[in-house]
Amino acid sequence: MGGVYSSEKIAGVFSYESSEIDWCEDNYKHSEHVVEYFNTMSSFTFFIISPIMLYLLHPYAKERSLSIHMVWILMIFVGLFSAYFHMTLSFVGQMLDELSILWVLAVGYAVWFPRKLFPSFIKDRTMFSRLVMVITVITSMSSFVKPTANAYALNCFGLHLLYTLALEMRCCTDQRALRLAKLSVGLWILAISCWISDRFGCSFWQRLNFCYLHGIWHILIVIAVAYGSTLIAYLDANNEIPYSLPGLQYWPCDKWALGFPHIVLKGIAKTQKHC
Numbered sequence: 540m541g542g543v544y545s546s547e548k549i550a551g552v553f554s555y556e557s558s559e560i561d562w563c564e565d566n567y568k569h570s571e572h573v574v575e576y577f578n579t580m581s582s583f584t585f586f587i588i589s590p591i592m593l594y595l596l597h598p599y600a601k602e603r604s605l606s607i608h609m610v611w612i613l614m615i616f617v618g619l620f621s622a623y624f625h626m627t628l629s630f631v632g633q634m635l636d637e638l639s640i641l642w643v644l645a646v647g648y649a650v651w652f653p654r655k656l657f658p659s660f661i662k663d664r665t666m667f668s669r670l671v672m673v674i675t676v677i678t679s680m681s682s683f684v685k686p687t688a689n690a691y692a693l694n695c696f697g698l699h700l701l702y703t704l705a706l707e708m709r710c711c712t713d714q715r716a717l718r719l720a721k722l723s724v725g726l727w728i729l730a731i732s733c734w735i736s737d738r739f740g741c742s743f744w745q746r747l748n749f750c751y752l753h754g755i756w757h758i759l760i761v762i763a764v765a766y767g768s769t770l771i772a773y774l775d776a777n778n779e780i781p782y783s784l785p786g787l788q789y790w791p792c793d794k795w796a797l798g799f800p801h802i803v804l805k806g807i808a809k810t811q812k813h814c
Contacts, residue, residue, distance in 0.1 A: 553630075553631050556629070557628070557630040557631075558624070559687055562738075563753065564578050575628065579622050580754070584761050585615060585618025585621070586619075589612075589614045592611045592765050595800075595801035596611070596772060598804055599802040599804065602783055603779060604650060606649075607651075610768060611768075613642055613646060617636070620635035623636075624636040633686060641693060644700075645671055645672065645675035649671045650668075652667065653706075654778070694731065697727070704770070704771065707771075707774050708720050716773060716774070719766060719787060723763060723766040726760075726763035733755045738753075769801060770800070773787055780804075784806035786804075787802065787803075788800070789801070
């Protein structure tokens with residue numbers, strides 16, 4: 540009997556709508572196999588933007604550390620697990636979605652957190668990275684205690700990143716970097732506003748028959764991460780590899796000052812990107 544009960548319990552966490560979270564979008568509106576259709580489809584934005592950012596940041600990562608690529612490799616998994624979660628609204632989908640975001644944040648902290656802000660007992664980045672990984676493993680296990688609180692905890696990490704970015708930008712005079720910072724913060728505020736509105740203002744949006752704010756959050760947040768991570772990488776390059784003379788440009792055409800930002804290393808041989 541115990542084995543049957545265990546099998547049923549395991550199957551239950553994989554079953555449709557086993558998660559306590561249900562977003563504002565109408566369930567099964569467009570497909571009997573997809574619970575939240577637009578939220579699922581919008582998750583595929585991660586599959587489009589992540590490979591682009593992997594390509595654009597490669598010259599910087601090659602010079603600095605190839606481990607930086609892990610940020611955008613994990614972002615692909617965020618998109619995959621987000622799509623699975625919104626397709627099923629299963630408990631397993633929810634946990635995979637949230638834990639993948641947690642590990643993206645962990646890798647970001649490990650590779651980019653400024654050395655000058657390390658705790659006094661940290662000797663080098665290797666030691667700091669190990670500490671981050673230990674904390675992330677503990678946090679990953681504790682996330683199963685109160686799953687409904689995970690999303691709010693992850694957003695708190697976002698606030699800390701904004702605070703850290705503000706500290707780093709205080710002495711910055713590069714106009715391109717300042718503009719990118721404003722765009723990054725603006726996109727993040729817009730994205731988080733969509734997330735909060737969908738979570739707490741659902742009845743209002745249902746009256747307007749517009750229940751797609753969480754899907755819009757997916758699109759805005761991946762663009763915000765592209766902008767914000769490039770800015771952080773640029774500040775990191777100035778601190779860690781200043782000899783490379785890092786600069787900011789936009790792809791596919793720098794003259795537009797739109798599109799996807801990336802870092803050019805003027806102090807070493809590089810592949811020139813043209814419009």
